[in-house]
Amino acid sequence: MLLQLERKANLNAYVSRLMLPKRTTWVRPRMVCSVAGWGRLSVNRLPGAEKLQEVELEIQKDELCIYIYTNPYDSTTQICAGDPKQWKASFKGDSGGPLVCNNVAQGIVSFGNKNGSPPGVYTRISSFMPWIENTMRHFSLQGPD
Numbered sequence: 001m002l003l004q005l006e007r008k009a010n011l012n013a014y015v016s017r018l019m020l021p022k023r024t025t026w027v028r029p030r031m032v033c034s035v036a037g038w039g040r041l042s043v044n045r046l047p048g049a050e051k052l053q054e055v056e057l058e059i060q061k062d063e064l065c066i067y068i069y070t071n072p073y074d075s076t077t078q079i080c081a082g083d084p085k086q087w088k089a090s091f092k093g094d095s096g097g098p099l100v101c102n103n104v105a106q107g108i109v110s111f112g113n114k115n116g117s118p119p120g121v122y123t124r125i126s127s128f129m130p131w132i133e134n135t136m137r138h139f140s141l142q143g144p145d
Contacts, residue, residue: 002132002135002136002139004139018098018100018103018104018105019103019104019105020104020105020125020129020132021104021105021106021125021126021129022126022129023126023129023130024126025104025106025126026124026126027059027079027101027106027107028059029058029059029060029061030058030059031058031059031101031102032056032057032058032059032101033056033057033058033059033081033099033100033101033106033107034054034055034056034057034099034100034101035054035055035057035081035090035094035097035098035099035100035109035122036052036053036054036055036097036098036100037049037052037053037090037091037093037094037097037109038052038053038093038094039053039090039091039092039093039094039095039097040091040092040093040116041053041091042116043114043115043116047093048092048093049093055088055089055090056088057081057082057083057088057089057090057099057118057119057120058081058082058083059079059080059081059101060080060081060082060083060084060119061080062075062080064080064084064119065078065080065119065121068113068119069121073121076124076127077123077124077127077128078110078121078122078123078124079099079106079107079121079122079123079124080119080120080121080122081099081107081118081119081120081122082112082118082119082120083118083119084117084118084119086118087116087117087118088118089112089113089116089117089118089119089120090109090112090120091112091116092116094109095109095110095111096108096109097109099122105125106122106124106125106126107122107123107124107125108122108123108125109122110122110123
């Protein structure tokens with residue numbers, strides 16, 4: 001789902017634009033990216049965070065997520081991020097948040113291990129750029145309701 005704002009956002013110190021990736025741009029293993037969210041801070045801690053949390057994650061080789069996850073991991077549409085040797089990851093409640101690499105939104109939090117251990121799986125935005133561009137064109141032709 002792609003949403004269109006009714007009016008332009010007021011850009012300031014707390015609100016800014018994020019660049020979208022090019023169709024052919026792929027993140028590479030060992031790149032460091034960040035993810036932010038309001039999700040849980042631990043397995044047993046409810047509700048989610050009281051303030052926005054951000055963590056830096058290292059992009060992993062696709063083979064790691066292929067090995068760890070029983071549901072199919074598709075490297076053409078997914079990104080594997082988070083070093084299993086470090087306890088840093090997105091978690092329940094963070095889904096839908098951005099994975100940002102060099103000021104470009106490269107991924108969207110999708111799923112991870114039930115216990116919150118890394119790596120996690122992120123939807124690869126560049127794989128969906130044709131659909132995003134087409135939808136944005138449609139929005140601009142249609143105009144706001």
